[in-house]
Amino acid sequence: MPSTITKSLVLLLCTFLGLVCGTLYLYSSYSPQLAQRLNYLATDSSLIALCGSLGVAVTGPVAGVVVDRKGYSVSLFIGGTSICLAYYGLKRQYSQALSSLWYLCFLLFSVGLGSTFINSACLKCCAVLFPNIRGVATSLPLALYGLSAMFYSVVASVYYPGDTSGFLGFLILSVGVITVICSPQLMLCDFRDLLPKRHRASNSEIIQLTTIGQxxxxxxxxxxxxxxxxxxxxxxxxxxxxxxxxxxxxxxxxxxxxxxxxxxxxxxxxxxxxxxxxxxxxxxxxxxxxxxxxxxxxxxxxxxxxxxxxxxxxxxxxxxxxxxxxxxxxxxxxxxxxxxxxxxxxxxxxxxxxxxxxxxxxxxxxxxxxxxxxxxxxxxxxxxxxxxxxxxxxxxxxxxxxxxxxxxxxxxxxxxxxxxxxxxxxxxxxxxxxxxxxxxxxxxxxxxxxxxxxxxxxxxxxxxxxxxxxxxxxxxxxxx
Missing domain, CATH: 1.20.1250.20 (MFS general substrate transporter like domains)
Structure with a gap:
């Protein structure tokens, strides 16, 4: 059995990874500036946002299968890489005024995709590590998922007022750092067999990913x-x-x-x-x-x-x-x-x-x-x-x-x-x-x-x- 300290550390790291998953909801804080810079209409900006939501919705079942069959490592790698590359492409588009609507749609779709892969890995890891309090354990990464936009909005308003390009650069750096620091301990769960087999569960068995103590x-x-x-x-x-x-x-x-x-x-x-x-x-x-x-x-x-x-x-x-x-x-x-x-x-x-x-x-x-x-x-x-x-x-x-x-x-x-x-x-x-x-x-x-x-x-x-x-x-x- 893993020690309480080890399980608590993994839970803490999963919680911080929730910050990475919620960055998609930041889009409305810079979308008008992005549209103005690239000469898009509000209709175009809405389409870009919807592609982000589509990335979350349609990749959910795929992410669940990947986590169940391949473990956390593959899912975390796909998620972290997708989000970082997507924000890099977004910053490049903004900084160089490279207008390509469908490319931006693809970038936001990639952010949604990456968020789902990381979130699926974190939720299952927390639920399996704490089988008796799955609701409480999984509520922590979900809470920071919801608070992610708040955290980044405060940073943007204090350190990057009116600087959309600089803020996108901070997003790339912070997402990369958080993923690199938090992921290794979760990946060890795959290679060290940290989670006992009798407690392994597929995503289909986890219903209370959003409940408290049920x-x-x-x-x-x-x-x-x-x-x-x-x-x-x-x-x-x-x-x-x-x-x-x-x-x-x-x-x-x-x-x-x-x-x-x-x-x-x-x-x-x-x-x-x-x-x-x-x-x-x-x-x-x-x-x-x-x-x-x-x-x-x-x-x-x-x-x-x-x-x-x-x-x-x-x-x-x-x-x-x-x-x-x-x-x-x-x-x-x-x-x-x-x-x-x-x-x-x-x-x-x-x-x-x-x-x-x-x-x-x-x-x-x-x-x-x-x-x-x-x-x-x-x-x-x-x-x-x-x-x-x-x-x-x-x-x-x-x-x-x-x-x-x-x-x-x-x-x-x-x-x-x-x-x-x-x-x-x-x-x-x-x-x-x-x-x-x-x-x-x-x-x-x-x-x-x-x-x-x-x-x-x-x-x-x-x-x-x-x-x-x-x-x-x-x-x-x-x-x-």
Whole structure:
């Protein structure tokens, strides 16, 4: 058995590797500057961001297989190399003004790919080393995954104000150093057989990668007395209405969060451009508008990061409380992000001061993190753990299409309101009028998402009552 000190060291190193995994969410803090430097439209910038999300989504199953079959070493090498080379290419594109949209899309895809490979290795390593407290152990690297953007945003605002190229250089250096320092100890787990065989587990066995202290073999809560649809997968899963309700809800919640994360930089730019004034007092310190915009962008990204982390942790805690203490299904918790996202869409419609945008960023980050913590747990509760990885993989891909639509729609609306300035760059000075039309649409989507959540929860209660009535009346229940 490995010593407690050795296991604790590996856990600590996995936690720090979480910083590397979360750098993808930094994109919105420098995307407007990148677009301006390379003469891209907001629509193009949105496409680049979506390729990063696509890299995370589509490489998840592949990364799991690599970790299960080849160990941590290969996964860490692929992940670290992909991220470093991607940021090097990104810095080179920016510094030399080499405009190539599809190449940048590939670079962001590589960042997402590398993040997934490193994250998969860290999560499995923590879960296997601490089999009795897997939820707590895996929450640590996930926490720094969420806080990564906050860390880098603070560094950027303090040491690289207005210097996008210098900040990208720091990203390359820091990612490389963290990976080189933290990876060797994890790689030794492969070569020294540090992890006992009886505790080895495949990714498909690890359900509580986002929960806090929940036991693996805890019995799922049955939904309002209906027969629990345990161990569903494949075509049986696709024929189940609960799957599609979760699929739609996840797609709506996550895509609205991703749209905000990837476009908040443009929202800040529009609001600051609309409200920025030159100091009248000649003795007052003058800060160029571009510096103010970038600093405010980094503040928003930092707040999103912290709130995302808090949302993940709180969702795990509330999920355990509602299921174990009150014996109620975790699906009820979906009303929290549902109602919360309606509020954030209203805020997006009404906020005109860039400083007030901080509240929207905190709430949006919180509900986004809450969603991505509670959804996989619900998938395991409803459809069982045996095929969890495949089932959650299907549900987890639901945001791809709506996220592309909303983010691309935001870019098109924003571009329609931009004009060419005297300096030869495109700018929108209408404040929230640059993108307000988008939030009218997303507000309607968020309301519909609440109806889907209500159907998922109270529809189950209706079917259970109907089944009980038929049983008492001696009527053969209809085939579901």
């Amino acid at each position: 036991k693996i073999d805890s019995e799922p809560i049955k939904y309002h007395g209906l027969h629990h649809n345990s161990e569903l997968s494949g075509f049986e899963l696709l024929r189940n209405p609960r799957f599609w309700l979760l699929f739609i809800a996840t797609g709506a919640f996550a895509s609205l969060g991703q749209m905000y994360i990837y476009t908040v930089g443009y929202m800040v730019k529009a609001l600051v451009t609309n409200t920025f004034t030159t100091p009248v007092d000649p003795t007052a310190e003058y800060v160029p508008m571009e510096v103010v915009i970038q600093q405010e962008q980094q503040v928003q990204v930092g707040l999103l990061s912290v709130a995302n982390c808090v949302g993940r942790l709180l969702a795990g805690i509330l999920g355990d409380i509602i299921s174990q203490s009150f014996r109620k299904p975790r699906g009820w918790l979906l009303f929290i992000p549902g109602i919360g996202l309606v509020a954030t869409q209203i805020m997006g419609l009404s906020i005109t001061d860039p400083h007030n945008l901080e509240w929207a960023s905190m709430l949006q980050g919180f509900f986004y993190g809450f969603t991505f913590c509670i959804m996989p747990i619900i998938v395991g509760d409803v459809f069982g753990m045996e095929n969890f990885s495949g089932n959650w993989g299907l549900v987890g891909m639901s945001p791809i299409v709506p996220s592309f639509f909303f983010t691309n729609h935001f870019g098109k609306v924003y571009d329609r309101h931009t004009v060419m300035s005297e300096l030869g760059v495109t700018v929108c000075s209408l404040g929230n009028g640059c993108y307000r039309q988008v939030y009218k649409l997303t507000l309607g989507v968020s309301v519909l998402a609440i109806l889907v959540v209500a159907t998922f929860n109270f529809g189950e209660r209706y079917l259970a009552s109907r089944s009980l009535y038929q049983k008492r009346a001696g009527i053969k229940p209809e085939k579901q």
